[in-house]
Amino acid sequence: MAGRPSLVLLSLASGLSPFGMAVIVPALALFVRDLGTTEAQAALVVSTYLIGLTLAQPLLGTLCDRFGRRPVLLCGFVVFVVASLVCAAATELWVLLLGRLFQALGVSVGTVAARAVVRDTREGMEAAEAMAWISAIMGVAPVFAPMIGGLLGVHFGWQSIFLFSAAVGTLVLGWVALRMPETRPAGAPASLEIAATLRGYAKLLSHRGFLGFTLVFGFCNAAFFAFLATGAAIFERDLGLGPDRFGLIWGALSVAYIVGAALGGFMIRRWGIGRTLRFGVGAAAVLSVTMPLVLLTAGVDAFTLLVPLTALMACNGIIGPQGLAGAVSDQPELAGTAAGLSSSLGLLLCALFAALAGALYSGNALVPIGLISLAMLATLPALGMTGLLRPGREPAQA
Incomplete structure (x- = not known):
């Protein structure tokens, strides 16, 4: 090299x-x-x-x-x-x-x-x-x-x-x-060789670690796309904010993701991959449960919507990159194939959640918010597939 x-x-x-x-x-x-x-x-x-x-x-x-x-x-x-x-x-x-x-x-x-x-x-x-x-x-x-x-x-x-x-x-x-x-x-x-390619796909798809990390990454991004599909309509209808304001809010949420990804890099150095993922997924799960409950009880306004969404985007930044890295970590001889297949599967989840959010949204913000929460909650069992949910476990041990 x-x-x-x-x-x-x-x-x-x-x-x-x-x-x-x-x-x-x-x-x-x-x-x-x-x-x-x-x-x-x-x-x-x-x-x-x-x-x-x-x-x-x-x-x-x-x-x-x-x-x-x-x-x-x-x-x-x-x-x-x-x-x-x-x-x-x-x-x-x-x-x-x-x-x-x-x-x-x-x-x-x-x-x-x-x-x-x-x-x-x-x-x-x-x-x-x-x-x-x-x-x-x-x-x-x-x-x-x-x-x-x-x-x-x-x-x-x-x-x-x-x-x-x-x-x-x-x-x-x-x-x-x-x-x-x-x-x-x-x-x-x-x-x-087609046969070798198919064997590579089969080997990856039968590997719990690959599937788990891929789903962690995929569900994180699916939450992002569920918001992308309906966010402009929610902010205009529920908050009275036009497309220009939505663009600024979108930028702020993206900055939260960047901060989360940078924070994740520091946390890995201090805590290790397993503990960092457990923290990120656990925090996202708590936010995913509380966000719909707050919106149901307090109503939809800029504060009740933007504060938990910003926190969720930061959690997404902590979790998502580790899903990307984990999916290609176990089998270096298939690193390129794993990178392509995991990205493609993740995009399929994104397309599914974006389509569901667009199809189900009819003026009630709780529907797409529920899909966002569902996607982030799904990272819990996905992380469980990698073996990293147990305290003290790291990828080499999982």
């Missing part, structure tokens, strides 16, 4: 994925105006991207295991840059959707490869701490991306958003080309 890549580089490679999803959210109304679509059709620009992430990550993880992290990462970012240019040139919705699909197919390699590289170059607590810091830096993307997208869309047109995405992708691509060594373990298989 030529050396360990910078955590900043790995964070930027991972952060391009959430950046690409969030940066176009403020431009949805512009798509309706300029492309003559309905609001529902414009929303496909987001869902198509999410579908692309879900479909691509298991395959890209396998490719990273077969051919190396570096070449797959470089190819993926080239696809992202080209697809961004296609989106910028689109004059019809179907072309834009095709470009968005390929944007996601390309950029999703960043998250997968970064997690595999962390596993290649770090062990145990150091790997978990690295994932916490990567997640904290990644959390900046959904904070600033909508602000950047909104400014570019209003002043220069929605096409400028995709040109900016292509420029950022090119910069990261150049940094990877110059500074990213190959980290795949020596002796790893160098060919792509």
